[in-house]
Amino acid sequence: MPCALCGDIIPTEVARCPACGAWARRRDFRAIGIAVFMLLGFNAFIALGSGISLLRLIEPLNGATHDSYDAATTGHQLAPYGDVFLICGIMAMITGLLYMAWLWRAYRQSAGPHRHRQAWVVFGFVVPVVNLWLPPRLVYDVWVNSGRYRTAQRHAVGLLVTCWWACALLGIVLARLFSGSSVNTLADARLSVHLGVAAAAFQALAAALCMANVFQITRLQIRTCA
Template identity: 70%
Template sequence: MPCALCGDIIPAEVARCPACGAWARRRDFRAVGVAVFMLLGFNAFVALGSGLSLLRFSDPLRHATHSDYDAVATAEALAPYTELFKISGIMAAVTGVLYLSWLWRARAQSPGPHRHHRAWVLLGWFCPVVNLWLPARTVYEIWVNSGRYRTAERQAAGVIVAVWWTCVLFGVLLAYAFSRSGADSLADARFDVHVGAAAAACQAIAATLCMATVFTITRLQTAPEELARGRA
């Protein structure tokens, strides 16, 4: 098949172009990256809409008093947001399947060095305790190894990945707390709304930062060799 970058013919038995070193399936990898990017954007918009809606819902509670507060009506009004977080979780799971497929290929195309075996790209997301830090570490290694970065640029990438993963963890925890909290009193309802808004904000920020990592890594690994190496 012809190389997507230089046009040279790639033999079927090799994985890289003998002329420029490009991966034979680089174009397919870019298509998967674009799909993941778009799904993450959709997740970010849904989370952002949920957070803004919850903030608007907090206005009546701010002016309410204990005498006119209706716990039953408030609980019924908040119930759809719990279902919305469940739907967001399902959407995130679907996006995650495609994201892991993209991450697996990105790890294979990353030159290294890597601290962990390639299998941990998948296992790291499902092993308890390990999944609190290893996914972020894997993404960071793939990112910085896909290009030649200065120290300051590596630190900036580390900050982006750290903020992304922190928002992921807090978004999951806060969404769970929102689904378990009640609205028996006015104070509980106000707290519940703020927790839900914080969960939505964390999810929106996490999806946006993940979009940035997917875009950057995909661009580095699908660019010509001199661009993939980064700045001299």
């Protein structure tokens, strides 16, 4: 493959570029990490913007009455946000595929021991029920095995990873509830808006926390390879 620095071809059997001496695997891994980090930032930005925009609808609904409430107008205002959440879901799947490629490399480069085999880096995200609890365990193992952590630091890492996955799951569930909610009554409309705001907030927080684990694991492993 070509070197990221000088463009010279690096043979597959060597780890350094023969022309400039750059570490091929390290730079390739960093490039994947940067790509995942940027995509996660874009996802967080879209979700945060959607949540802020939805917040503007709360005040008019709070000031409305059952007589003045117009379900057709409110439905027309909320319809685009369903499309936004759909786009966010598609972007999350694209980001997730790249994230799994990054995590596969990070798993292989971490020292171990690991509680699960490397194949679960893929299966853990796609197998139903298993994907509710296994991904954060995989990320936690890779993170703590990429550096030297004390017990308190391991607990902090575990808390951050758990919060990330919990926010991601809540964001997905709330977005589905928002898409299936109705605006037939004023109470239904208020509930729909609050569901949309909560879904956007959890999605943005999940993306931000995922950015933290991608950044830290990539930094630790690049430093180890240096």
